[in-house]
Amino acid sequence: MNFFQRAILYLTRKKGRTVLLTALLFLMSCCVCLGVSFKKNAEEQTDRLRKSLAAGFIVCIMGLKPSP
Numbered sequence: 001m002n003f004f005q006r007a008i009l010y011l012t013r014k015k016g017r018t019v020l021l022t023a024l025l026f027l028m029s030c031c032v033c034l035g036v037s038f039k040k041n042a043e044e045q046t047d048r049l050r051k052s053l054a055a056g057f058i059v060c061i062m063g064l065k066p067s068p
Contacts, residue, residue, distance in 0.1 A: 011018050
């Protein structure tokens with residue numbers, strides 16, 4: 001009996017544990033995907049906010065109006 005046949009027999013014998021571990025693995029992978037998505041979105045929003053609030057100043061000579 002080879003490795004794959006033993007694995008199939010084990011999975012069919014322990015159905016409850018197989019379903020539980022599969023569901024747990026699925027939930028963990030969903031949480032990881034959500035975390036990566038939130039991190040990427042937060043970085044994009046931070047960059048956008050940083051660009052919109054870019055601080056700067058205009059140096060002008062007294063008596064002359066700055067050009068727009």
